[in-house]
Amino acid sequence: EVQLLESGGGLVQPGGSLRLSCAASGFTFSNNAMAWVRQAPGKGLECVSGIIASGGSTFYADSAKGRFTISRDNSKNTLYLQMNSLRAEDTAVYYCAKAAPYHFDYWGQGTLVTVSS
Amino acid sequence: EIVMTQSPATLSVSPGERATLSCRASQSVGSNLAWYQQKPGQAPRLLIYGASTRATGIPARFSGSGSGTEFTLTVSSLQSEDFAVYYCQQYNNWPRTFGQGTKLEIK
Numbered sequence: 001e002v003q004l005l006e007s008g009g010g011l012v013q014p015g016g017s018l019r020l021s022c023a024a025s026g027f028t029f030s031n032n033a034m035a036w037v038r039q040a041p042g043k044g045l046e047c048v049s050g051i052i053a054s055g056g057s058t059f060y061a062d063s064a065k066g067r068f069t070i071s072r073d074n075s076k077n078t079l080y081l082q083m084n085s086l087r088a089e090d091t092a093v094y095y096c097a098k099a100a101p102y103h104f105d106y107w108g109q110g111t112l113v114t115v116s117s
Numbered sequence: 118e119i120v121m122t123q124s125p126a127t128l129s130v131s132p133g134e135r136a137t138l139s140c141r142a143s144q145s146v147g148s149n150l151a152w153y154q155q156k157p158g159q160a161p162r163l164l165i166y167g168a169s170t171r172a173t174g175i176p177a178r179f180s181g182s183g184s185g186t187e188f189t190l191t192v193s194s195l196q197s198e199d200f201a202v203y204y205c206q207q208y209n210n211w212p213r214t215f216g217q218g219t220k221l222e223i224k
Contacts, residue, residue: 035213037161045153045161045204047213059211062118095160102208103151105172107160 022096
């Protein structure tokens with residue numbers, strides 16, 4: 001059974017940093033591209049970043065460029081999202097999603113990031 | 118960035134009836150289009166990929182069609198568990214982009 005378990009969310013002040021993690025199991029993690037998708041309260045879905053299976057290429061939405069860094073450790077079956085210079089508009093539930101190979105076939109339950117003073 | 122536009126924003130349909138949801142892309146995405154269902158407090162669930170292929174375990178009452186810039190999701194006979202928000206997503210280009218969602222509500 002595919003499982004994606006996000007962690008690392010919480011309350012952070014504007015300008016602060018957080019590192020999200022997504023622990024994957026039930027599939028060959030190193031064979032799949034992965035992505036982070038967020039959802040602000042009461043709003044729609046936004047794909048903020050993606051990474052290919054090897055980690056050799058990464059992709060970012062304009063809203064994340066220069067502030068967020070996606071990475072993965074295939075030896076630990078874990079996906080990461082380092083978020084710096086956080087803003088109030090980054091407040092959202094952040095989902096980890098598995099690509100198959102391009103659409104997202106499995107999603108985690110999400111971790112809430114709240115940016116507020 | 119490819120902009121995805123869904124219509125209508127809200128669709129009121131009675132159980133047992135058919136629902137038709139639309140999605141338009143600002144430029145051609147070929148058949149690189151997926152549909153997701155999201156219920157309150159839950160993660161999205163993949164319904165359709167490749168514009169018309171049902172994901173594993175998705176009932177046959179869900180069907181997708183279209184290519185290029187115009188796409189449709191049809192639910193042939195609505196069940197109580199189908200009332201939710203539906204999103205289309207293109208995966209032809211980065212960044213992957215979603216429509217704003219269509220809320221399917223009970224009439």
